[in-house]
Amino acid sequence: MSGRTRKLLLAALAVALVAAFFGLGLHKHLTLEALKASRQALTDARAAAPLGFAVGYFLLYVLVAALSLPGATVLTLGGAAVFGFWTTLVLVSFASTIGATLACALSRTLFREAVTKRLGPRLAAVDAGLAREGAFYLFTLRLVPLFPFFVVNAVMGLTAVPLSTFYLVSQIGMLPGTAVYVNAGTRLGELTSLSGIVSPGLLVSFALLGVFPLAARRAVDVVRRKRVGKSTQPAPSGPNHP
Template identity: 45%
Template sequence: MNAQRIIVISFCVALVALFFILDLGRLLTFASLKANHGALLAFYGEHRTLTVAVFLAIYIIQTALSLPGATILSLAAGALFGAVAGTAWAVTGATIGATLAFLLTRYLFHDAVQRRFGPRLEGINRELEKAGLNYLLFLRLVPLFPFFLINLGAGLTRLPLRTFVLGTFVGIIPGGFVYVNAGASLAAIASPADIASPRVIGSFALLGLFSLVPVLYKKITAQRRT
């Protein structure tokens, strides 16, 4: 590993360590959001552009470094900006942050992983090159796969960057809207766990399965021709 990669890794590790050393996670809790809701609204009323910029910066950094707090940030987007604008800002911040995590992983570890496991990953790489968008939409829509692991895992494959960005942006809109919309009615929520009901999770899973229909159709058609 060359010096540039070591510097990048060291910088990222330092930022993550600083997050935990300063206990910044205490600010990204449901209790903290509720306690500071009024003050945040007042600040947003006086400094709208600055509030949006700071929110985006926090969301991007949190996602890029795979730090905890994404759910609270989505709720905060709804509580501050409303359901529609909040969804736009939350999805934008999450997409940019995920893309940075993807690019960091690809820059730091992609070549080494491909050299070590290239033959074993060839089948996965071929599938992603042909139908990467469908697979990524499935992973983004079904709320069973950790968001940060998808970012890191995708960076280790040959999935095209444009496919990752598009699949991430589109795939997180439904889930993002659910949490942001809930945040718009923050006073009515007792806990973030109340938002992800079995019905909501089932709906996302169904959407995810629909994204795989074109892939399954092509495979079935190809089998019939052989």
Template identity: 45%
Template sequence: MEKKKILLVLILAGLVALFIGLDLNRFLSLEGIKTHRDALEAFYARNRLITPIAFILVYIIQTALSLPGALLLSLAAGALFGVFQGTLFAVTGATLGATCAFLVSRYLLSGWAQKRVGSKWDTLNVALERDGLNYLLFLRFVPIFPFFLINLVAALTRLPLRTFFLGTFVGILPGAFVYVNAGASLASIESMAGIVSPRVLGSFVLLGGFSLVPILSHKWHWARKSEKQSEA
């Protein structure tokens, strides 16, 4: 591995170790957010510009390093900034963090992936170059796919960066809105389990299904065209 890549890996590992060593995860808990809410609101009242920037930077780092606590940060965004601003800040931080993870993974692992899979992924890459946005929207809308894993796998393909960025920003908006909206009523939340209802999850799955409609329509169109050509 190149020296620059080794150095980057060491820096990333050091940041993760620092997070674990300082037990920073204790602040990213439901009780931690409730306990420090008044202090955060007081800080925000005195620092209207710095607080959103700091929040977005924390979200970027958390997402880029695939650390736990993304949902809790979204709750904090709702409690601190309100629904609409909180959603904007959370989605911005998560998208930029995911893009950082995507770029770092592509830089570190693209050569390895090319050697390991080579032409085996040609069909996948062609599909992603044509319909990558729709596939990514499906993966982002449906919250059963691990966020960090999507970042990693997407980086190993030829999915364009602009498609990844746009698909991530749009795809995580519904989920972010749900959690930020819940965070706006933080005092009434007793556990994370009750935030997303089966109806909301079903809506996410439905959104994911809609994102695949253009792909299915395209495949049906070409299947019909091939059928007519064979009959002729």
């Protein structure tokens, strides 16, 4: 099978999965309103088949992340409401990273060759820079969400950053943000009336959602200054001889 044929089949599979997602109306279930309406049913389903429910949730999350479909945030909040904090943190951390890596690989397979032909030396220069600092820049993008999740996946797919590096850095860099959203989801899951909106726990969760990007940006700035400081330090001189 030629490379072109493989690309066409992969593109057709991706399109078919996206069409099935919307055609079956799955996107209608990935809203806050649908989550609130079906929370008890989901909790009962999880109690009836804990392992199967967790596997299904994990695979759905991977699919949503890999195809850049809408609903990852609601899946995170919903998972926290059903599974609790720690189980959801583990499931979402790995599912989102695997999905992101698949999205990166899909972008690379389908588009990198065409982009390389079009940009040529300019893309080579970008690849050279990423070879030196790519892991740090990707970590910055993951820790401080300046760009949407799916944009980072797609753009990194156009570069030569190794998928193993992409996976590892994404796994670590996305973990703090994932924890914040999962924590917010556990609080949202406790809401039984409008009065619960002003509960201290929920307020803390939303405060963390607002403060996290600022704190992460400050942490990245500190690391960057240290890196620059090390690179500008003069090399130690050799011993003096009479």
